[in-house]
Amino acid sequence: MKKFIAFGFLALSVCVFGKETKPATAIRPGEVWLDTDGKMVNAHGGGILFHAGTYYWYGEIKEGKTYLPEVNKSWGGTRVDVVGVSCYSSKDLLAWKNEGNVLPAVPGTDLDPKLVLERPKVVYNAKTKKFVLWFHSDSLNYAAAKAGVATSDSPTGPFTYHGSFRPHANQWPVGVTEEQKADEKSQLVKDFSVGQMVRDLTVFVDDDGKAYLFAASEGNPTMQISELTEDYLKTTGKYIRICEGRSMEAPAVFKREGKYHMIASGCTAWAPNAARSVVADSIWGPWKELENPCKGEKADISFFSQSTYVLPVHGKPDQFIFMGDRWIKDDLADSRYIWLPITFTEKGQPEIRWHDSWSIR
DSSP states (O other): OOOEEEOSSOOOOEEEETTEEEEOSSBOTTSOOBOTTSSBOOOEEEEEEEETTEEEEEEEOOOSOOBOOGGGTTTTOOBOOOOOEEEEEESSSSSOEEEEESSOOOTTSTTOTTSEEEEEEEEEETTTTEEEEEEEEEOTTSOSOEEEEEEESSTTOOOEEEEEEOSOTTOOOTTOOHHHHTOTTSHHHHTTTTOOOOOSEEEEEOTTSOEEEEEEETTTTEEEEEEEOTTSSSEEEEEEEESTTSOEEEEEEEEETTEEEEEEEEOOTTSOOOOEEEEESSTTSOOEEOOOSEESTTGGGTTTOEEEEEEEOTTOTTOEEEEEEEOOTTOGGGOEEEEEEEEEOTTOOEEEEOOSEEEOO
């Protein structure tokens, strides 16, 4: 049954009907979305920054033929060459203007087209007046597992790349036990001297201006939360481990009514799975796992999507949008966007339900 709901203050997205294009009056998850030039929005695995009255949507540019490198054949890791990070701007979450490639690929560097650039997230540092871009920087076999950092004086770039690194070399997490330190088989201990792995990531800025890196680490079984320095360019050395052994990736973090929430996915490569949800009263935990926030038909595969970001609607303190990617593993450039409203139970647990069509008014 087709559904249409109203949810707040505006309408979003553009869709394609046959060969004709026209602005949509609602969000239609999974449809083709066009920018103001009539081209498909190309911002995968990304996130949105609201700054000075404008939304900026950043994401992976996926262009060209999807292929399977020899090094990835054991797990079916199809890919396209790295092009860079896209930026789109909008005043109303309806009309998206393409602002271009704000961090282009550079052959022979960490930004080489044949390497990995995933999950770009941009935050604004009010003290330094800089826009700071974090992303997952990796080798083709995902062994490097680093965080890349770039900055700009403008939300639309260009961004200056500062390099990639593994955080917390020779630093133990808060709460680590002597038994854990002595476990030479654990990835935490194996990576102690070289730094902890960073794979799927997001960056969250709290109400007090402090920023935190959430990253799938230790080979993916554990999520790590790291405090960032005041300039948001590095980690301070203070970090914790959460969701140990749960193998969670694609973290999307938000705050509501004083509680910290994270929605994430399991680790099943391009295949969708059941979303996970965790909550805490403090960024430093303890974090409690809740049930799958997706409800209804296809909730067990998150409506054929994977989380990438949760967008707080500006000026609407209790309205949040779940942003997900519907990966098409054999044609990654045609992967679609799944945006759905988040509602909350009486106990404050997030819920996401499918709607063929919905709008924010």
